[in-house]
Amino acid sequence: MCIDPDLVWDGLMTTTGKHTLGLVKLSVVLTAVALAGTVAMAQTLPASKVPASVTTKAIPQKSPAADYVGNDRCRRCHKSEFTEFGKTVHASLPQHKDSVVGCEMCHGAGKAHADGQEASHGDEAKSAAANKLIFAFKGNSKVNSERCLVCHQSSKQQSQFDHSSHAQQGVACLDCHSIHLVEASDNPKGEAIQSAQAKFFSVPALPEENRWLHSSLLKKNQPELCYQCHANVKAAFALPTHHRVPEGAMKCTDCHSPHGTSNQHELQQLASETCTQCHAEKRGPFVFEHAASRVEGCTACHTPHGSTSKMLLARREERTLCIQCHVGKPTTTALMPHNIQSFQANGACTRCHSVIHGSNSDRNFLN
Ligand code: HEC
Ligand code: HEC
Ligand code: HEC
Ligand code: HEC
Ligand code: HEC
Ligand code: HEC
Ligand code: HEC
Numbered sequence: 001m002c003i004d005p006d007l008v009w010d011g012l013m014t015t016t017g018k019h020t021l022g023l024v025k026l027s028v029v030l031t032a033v034a035l036a037g038t039v040a041m042a043q044t045l046p047a048s049k050v051p052a053s054v055t056t057k058a059i060p061q062k063s064p065a066a067d068y069v070g071n072d073r074c075r076r077c078h079k080s081e082f083t084e085f086g087k088t089v090h091a092s093l094p095q096h097k098d099s100v101v102g103c104e105m106c107h108g109a110g111k112a113h114a115d116g117q118e119a120s121h122g123d124e125a126k127s128a129a130a131n132k133l134i135f136a137f138k139g140n141s142k143v144n145s146e147r148c149l150v151c152h153q154s155s156k157q158q159s160q161f162d163h164s165s166h167a168q169q170g171v172a173c174l175d176c177h178s179i180h181l182v183e184a185s186d187n188p189k190g191e192a193i194q195s196a197q198a199k200f201f202s203v204p205a206l207p208e209e210n211r212w213l214h215s216s217l218l219k220k221n222q223p224e225l226c227y228q229c230h231a232n233v234k235a236a237f238a239l240p241t242h243h244r245v246p247e248g249a250m251k252c253t254d255c256h257s258p259h260g261t262s263n264q265h266e267l268q269q270l271a272s273e274t275c276t277q278c279h280a281e282k283r284g285p286f287v288f289e290h291a292a293s294r295v296e297g298c299t300a301c302h303t304p305h306g307s308t309s310k311m312l313l314a315r316r317e318e319r320t321l322c323i324q325c326h327v328g329k330p331t332t333t334a335l336m337p338h339n340i341q342s343f344q345a346n347g348a349c350t351r352c353h354s355v356i357h358g359s360n361s362d363r364n365f366l367n
């Protein structure tokens, strides 16, 4: 993990207010020396142009210090959460003096809850009352996500989350991520759920806990995670021609960002650029471009998810795809072998117009 020295400074500034400025400076220097292991390493490398993914900013205490009890107290009653949480990056965030780390950085001060639970001696009503004394992510999705965005707002991937269609439709971080996947610890050897196609293609399945720890703490693997809510997309990927997402060879996030982008449909890149990341030969530039591709993008002719037509074409009969746009243009050129709607042009137009994505030698995409 990269530590941004500015943020270390930031954290210290908020926690050493009682010292004189000189002392603050000195303590910053000393702390920097103490952190030499990490910081010095960063200094020997050329400065990275990419900012650290997430700020390691200290979460300031919102309640009086005495209201925080620390992880050990929580462990006594929440062993599974404690154990699973301990394996994640969140458990080893750098600690700043007077800042909150561990369970309480998300759940808030826990003393009232812990005391209440202890005093309840198993009485259900009292226990239920004590539950209300801790933040448990049961409120609305905006409030829930904000707890995470305190830190993650600064990261490149999540910075647009507030404007994403997910956030706007009330989907929160915890619909996709799990901070302590307790089910995994209950069944450590349990293998991740896989689609029938993935099984057929023998895509390796990790035990659920490994999977979770190594795939951004996701509750489920893609695409199952996304299929839960996007049933229409699941149906599209079940069609005979499709990108191999259900087989596990590609992910939804190769094309989309679940955290939101400024592009339509939360695409990773602007329109066709999303596709030409992989299909680079279709990017051009060509001497003779097909205006359809340039203006409307790949989806003028292809469906991105799945289709009943070959080559993910948007229409089953290729000819009808072309004459959507090439309608009734009078044929005046002497060399033109066909009238577009005539029988001569029956069958696939690409029999002759074989370089349909663009050509460097022929304005009619013949070769
Ligand atoms: C004395 C035992 C005890 C201690 C200590 C304790 N809890 Fe709990 N906690 C419980 C019990 C019991 C429940 C109710 C479980 C249930 O309803 O299934 C609970 C529920 C919760 C919930 C869910 C609340 C809800 O509304 O469903 C959260 C979150 C939680 N605890 C977090 C913490 C954190 C964080 C700490 C440490 C600061 C902590 N607990 C300390 C016993 C304890
Ligand atoms: C990074 C934020 C974060 C941290 C840190 C965190 N939790 Fe949670 N916790 C959550 C979220 C989010 C939920 C809501 C349930 C879910 O969707 O996973 C939750 C739910 C819970 C629950 C209720 C589970 C239920 O079944 O309702 C308990 C108990 C709990 N956490 C205990 C802990 C303990 C103990 C720690 C420290 C070892 C801890 N949490 C640290 C985010 C966090
Ligand atoms: C105190 C700040 C803080 C809070 C609050 C916080 N995170 Fe994080 N989170 C981090 C840091 C720091 C990292 C490590 C980033 C890195 O290594 O680039 C991280 C990493 C992650 C990762 C990647 C884990 C991995 O293994 O790669 C996910 C997913 C994540 N956080 C989700 C959440 C969610 C969801 C919440 C709210 C329930 C949350 N975080 C709350 C600071 C925070
Ligand atoms: C609709 C599902 C979804 C929602 C909602 C969501 N995420 Fe994610 N998140 C993912 C997926 C999927 C990945 C893995 C991306 C990949 O592997 O390409 C991921 C990856 C991450 C990562 C690790 C990669 C990185 O960007 O550094 C972090 C951190 C993270 N999410 C934090 C959050 C936070 C914080 C929120 C809420 C503000 C959130 N996510 C909301 C699905 C979601
Ligand atoms: C090959 C790239 C690619 C992959 C992989 C992909 N998508 Fe898409 N998706 C697109 C494009 C491009 C559009 C816009 C379609 C349009 O303009 O008509 C889109 C549109 C969408 C839409 C909005 C329109 C609709 O059909 O409802 C949703 C929701 C969506 N995708 C979800 C997903 C999910 C979930 C997955 C994984 C199971 C996924 N996508 C995988 C490229 C992709
Ligand atoms: C908890 C339910 C839920 C989950 C899980 C979920 N989504 Fe969504 N998603 C929604 C809702 C609701 C919308 C907004 C309504 C819409 O536009 O269809 C949305 C919108 C989208 C859009 C924008 C569609 C558009 O037309 O602009 C894309 C793309 C998308 N989701 C992809 C994904 C991907 C990829 C995943 C998995 C990593 C995922 N979703 C997981 C509920 C979910
Ligand atoms: C992450 C890489 C990747 C991205 C992004 C991507 N593709 Fe593909 N595409 C592939 C691979 C790999 C294949 C071969 C699939 C196979 O053999 O199952 C393929 C195959 C195709 C095919 C031919 C299908 C067939 O039946 O032979 C078309 C058409 C296609 N992609 C269009 C698109 C479009 C349009 C987009 C953008 C919306 C896109 N691709 C984005 C990797 C990608």
Ligand code: HEC
Pocket: 272, 275, 276, 279, 282, 283, 290, 292, 293, 297, 298, 299, 300, 301, 302, 311, 313, 318, 350, 356, 357
């Ligand atoms: C004007 C309609 C049209 C547009 C726009 C278009 N394609 Fe195609 N594409 C086709 C047709 C028709 C075929 C089938 C060619 C054949 O049958 O030989 C095809 C085939 C393909 C194939 C599989 C065969 C091959 O040549 O590799 C890929 C991959 C592909 N297109 C990707 C793309 C991408 C990426 C874009 C956007 C940059 C795009 N297409 C834009 C019409 C189009």
Ligand code: HEC
Pocket: 290, 291, 292, 296, 300, 301, 318, 321, 322, 323, 324, 325, 326, 349, 350, 353, 356, 363, 364, 365
């Ligand atoms: C989304 C609309 C659209 C689709 C679908 C489409 N085209 Fe085009 N095509 C155009 C436009 C616009 C031009 C540029 C016309 C111009 O410059 O006068 C063009 C140009 C051409 C040209 C070059 C000759 C010229 O008039 O400049 C040929 C050949 C051609 N298209 C063949 C095809 C074939 C074959 C298909 C089916 C695989 C197809 N087109 C699908 C819109 C489309």
Ligand code: HEC
Pocket: 319, 322, 323, 326, 329, 330, 331, 333, 335, 336, 337, 338, 340, 344, 345, 346, 347, 348, 349, 350, 351, 352, 353, 364, 366
């Ligand atoms: C048998 C081969 C062949 C087939 C099949 C064919 N074309 Fe052509 N097409 C040609 C040739 C050769 C030219 C170039 C004439 C010239 O050089 O002026 C041409 C020219 C064109 C032009 C540019 C001329 C103009 O009108 O501006 C368009 C557009 C076009 N074809 C569309 C199509 C469509 C759409 C189809 C399918 C319905 C199709 N073609 C099927 C051979 C074919």
